[in-house]
Amino acid sequence: MSHPESPSRLKLQGIKRRAVSFSASTELVTTSQLQPDQPLPLIIQPQVEGLNLETWALNQRQWLESQLLQHGGILFRNFNINSVPAFEQWMQSLYGSLLDYSYRSTPRSTVSGKIYTSTEYPADQWIPLHNEMAYSRSYPLRIAFYCVQPAVEDGATPIADSRIIFQKLDSQIKERFIEKRVMYVRNYGGGLDLPWQTVFQTSKHSEVEVYCRQAGIEWKWRSEDRLRTRQVCQAIATHPVTGDRVWFNQAHLFHVSSLAPAVRESLLAVVPPEELPRNAYYGDGTPIEDSILDEIREVYQQEMVIFPWQQGDILLLDNLLAAHGRTPFVGLRNVVVGMAEPYESRLPDTN
Structure with missing residues (x-):
């Protein structure tokens, strides 16, 4: 990159x-x-x-x-x-x-x-x-x-002001994310990403399910050692003290477009999009356009x-x-x- x-x-x-x-x-x-x-x-x-x-x-x-x-x-x-x-x-x-x-x-x-x-x-x-x-x-x-x-x-350790990130993003992008929010889909197991035992810091299915239930995470055991989770989270946040609105999500990290092109192509040659170790969608499950994520990454780059x-x-x-x-x-x-x-x-x- x-x-x-x-x-x-x-x-x-x-x-x-x-x-x-x-x-x-x-x-x-x-x-x-x-x-x-x-x-x-x-x-x-x-x-x-x-x-x-x-x-x-x-x-x-x-x-x-x-x-x-x-x-x-x-x-x-x-x-x-x-x-x-x-x-x-x-x-x-x-x-x-x-x-x-x-x-x-x-x-x-x-x-x-x-x-x-x-x-x-x-x-x-x-x-x-x-x-x-x-x-x-x-x-x-x-x-x-x-x-x-x-x-x-x-x-x-580069840093950037999340208030400025929010201010500089195109208003149409902000409106779309505010309305739809962000859905994170993760597939654990298969050796492609962190195992669920590491993510949840337990080896017990029941403890994973308790955590997911309390956190508002949907889960599905696809086999004894394969798990899929899905959660809709905020796209922006309002600071509890200052009241500032900030850009606050990781769509640009979780989305498959964050991978280097060669890695992305090789991964999609092995698994379909729904089986990717991690991916991000709009909160209604529709795809986030690569071009929109590129704009978001560019604003981060400018403010770094x-x-x-x-x-x-x-x-x-x-x-x-x-x-x-x-x-x-x-x-x-x-x-x-x-x-x-x-x-x-x-x-x-x-x-």
Whole structure:
């Protein structure tokens, strides 16, 4: 997949620090932006050596939350978080219990407690911009990434403002998705994608059925080890605090057009469209046009913001306000992730 350079691909080096309006609450840090007209992410760095991020963040939580709602994401750099357990403790101190990665769509491993590896896709592949678990009606409001080890080359976590994505999309596309919503169809088993045991984190059919029933997911066992699920989810979301409308779905990731042409052709030569491991449709089951998804991907591309990771960086995102992805990379890359504050979409009755 080719990804041409975009004006929003901005670099963090050479950024000038600017002090916040000092008060007793913020005089220990400086804030900066990638560029004056690029509010995502806000960069916070300590002005005092050895500043304890956990203690400081707890004392300034109200201010931090207001900045997060304004900017959509905060990059904490040069603080004293130097281990995965310390990162987990920092998240727990701010948000309480962290979330399990349930109803999975990508391969991940547990690192510590409820901290997971970021998506374990091959290093030469892009992971397109998306909001975490936007293919579900239940998702985290907060997601944070911790850079244990940056890659030798590239391996950035690009981000984009979901409010701007929504604003820039063609109005007819938005209206169609708002009216119809998005249906995700998944086929498990057969060795083509994640097995259902991994997705649902259980080997019991009965536990899968309980989860699906509670989540509003239709399911059908096609054999002892083959399962098909179908769920209609939101295409957009309204932020519960700010009231902002955001583009919030993964149609562009689940749809078969997201695959490289050669992979798509070889897969469809083996299985019919209804048997694909995953696919996305309009909520009424009709096909989503490839051209519409291409337009959506193009807007993500235009709004993508990239910064290079440094060891010890923490990127905190409001999962509704900011999308994220991953660029290809060379060498060892170790970025872990934690999620917090569960939220559930209540779909309007369209009957």
